[in-house]
Amino acid sequence: MMTDKPCSASSMLGLYIHVPFCSQKCLYCNFFSVRYNDVLANKYVCALSRHAAKFKGKKIDSVYIGGGTPSVLSLRQLQQLSQSLHGTFDISEVREFTFELNPESVSKEKLRFLREIGVNRLSVGLQSVEDMSLKFLGRLHDFKTFCSVYDMARKENFDNINIDLIYGLPNQTLRDWEQVIKKTLAFNSEHLSLYPLSVERNTPFYRSNVITCDDVQRHMYDRAAEDLANKGYIHYEVSNWSKQNRESFHNTNYWRNFEYLGLGAGAAGYLGRERYKNIEDVSRYVDLLKDGCNVEIENEYIDGKIYEVETIILGLRLLNEGLDVSYFKKPKHYSVLLECLEDGTLKIEYDKVKLTEKCVFIFNHIASKFV
Ligand SMILES: C[S@@+](CC[C@H](N)C(=O)[O-])C[C@H]1O[C@@H](n2cnc3c(N)ncnc32)[C@H](O)[C@@H]1O
Numbered sequence: 001m002m003t004d005k006p007c008s009a010s011s012m013l014g015l016y017i018h019v020p021f022c023s024q025k026c027l028y029c030n031f032f033s034v035r036y037n038d039v040l041a042n043k044y045v046c047a048l049s050r051h052a053a054k055f056k057g058k059k060i061d062s063v064y065i066g067g068g069t070p071s072v073l074s075l076r077q078l079q080q081l082s083q084s085l086h087g088t089f090d091i092s093e094v095r096e097f098t099f100e101l102n103p104e105s106v107s108k109e110k111l112r113f114l115r116e117i118g119v120n121r122l123s124v125g126l127q128s129v130e131d132m133s134l135k136f137l138g139r140l141h142d143f144k145t146f147c148s149v150y151d152m153a154r155k156e157n158f159d160n161i162n163i164d165l166i167y168g169l170p171n172q173t174l175r176d177w178e179q180v181i182k183k184t185l186a187f188n189s190e191h192l193s194l195y196p197l198s199v200e201r202n203t204p205f206y207r208s209n210v211i212t213c214d215d216v217q218r219h220m221y222d223r224a225a226e227d228l229a230n231k232g233y234i235h236y237e238v239s240n241w242s243k244q245n246r247e248s249f250h251n252t253n254y255w256r257n258f259e260y261l262g263l264g265a266g267a268a269g270y271l272g273r274e275r276y277k278n279i280e281d282v283s284r285y286v287d288l289l290k291d292g293c294n295v296e297i298e299n300e301y302i303d304g305k306i307y308e309v310e311t312i313i314l315g316l317r318l319l320n321e322g323l324d325v326s327y328f329k330k331p332k333h334y335s336v337l338l339e340c341l342e343d344g345t346l347k348i349e350y351d352k353v354k355l356t357e358k359c360v361f362i363f364n365h366i367a368s369k370f371v
């Protein structure tokens, strides 16, 4: 039945662990994180271990430690985190284990330790190669620091690295962006994530009225797509490019609407037919777990109807994989599909519905028609 989850969905389980600490908040960012403090981070790592214990014995296929800034944790805290991970879950067959790094908080010792505990993929936030832009964004690192961290990671045998970039900053010209792409491509990383700057509420950028331009961002996106294709990168998701067979397995399973556990303050999870979100307050998260209480603050039952819409919206993000045409049987979805086929925003290839290349940049607009 179309409304049932595909059986492969129930046999794949990802694990996301949120580390909600940053050395300093970037001026554009509204992800949940607070300023790093050693005492609170020690308590947090203990709380994560208590939280994990609730899922003892679960078999995990992929792990993603993200933030915030996971690399801001001390070596000692990383060791403790790894102990609870290895002691709680069955991670013997984890295929991909990603760890997010911010260049200013990386050391050789941390990288070596991460490699030892099974991390086989790194995601590094570069954002820009121009020191002026990095300053403008409120980043703590410069380009030189990124270069030495990247080099260190290669020396520690990391052969699967993602680089995050942000484009369409105010005053950034197409020529500037071409230089960012050129210098980034020189690293020959296995994966690239490119995001148009989005001015989010509750950020200093929002309060100081930073303005971005859709048209400029669109041109920048087009240029990147062309340059990356010329270098052999496959555009497999709206904002993600990779070398052959280097797509993020963990993230791809989100887009396939598969299940995942979310540990940590502010993390979301999706288990059985329920989506949940953990409390976005580090101290409360720590205290609740100490008292043996529940940290989930939002729970939503995903019925067949919600599941179908979510699967369509997430699945269309996978540009090459697409989504089986059978997901569009409902009259509303079918008529939107026909409309999109007619106006050329979607296409069908071997029974898979896919976004057309020219419409990737306006994905959100197309997705909203199915809601
Ligand atoms: C969850 S963040 C954390 C990654 C890591 N802490 C860092 O800053 O490098 C993942 C990525 O989202 C992107 N991002 C965050 N806020 C953004 C915004 N307002 N506009 C565009 N991209 C954003 C950045 O590229 C960032 O590296």
Ligand code: SF4
Pocket (backbone or CB within 6 Å): 021, 022, 024, 025, 026, 029, 030, 031, 033, 067, 068, 069, 102, 125
């Ligand atoms: S972009 Fe990354 S480092 Fe900057 S505040 Fe957000 S999570 Fe922290």
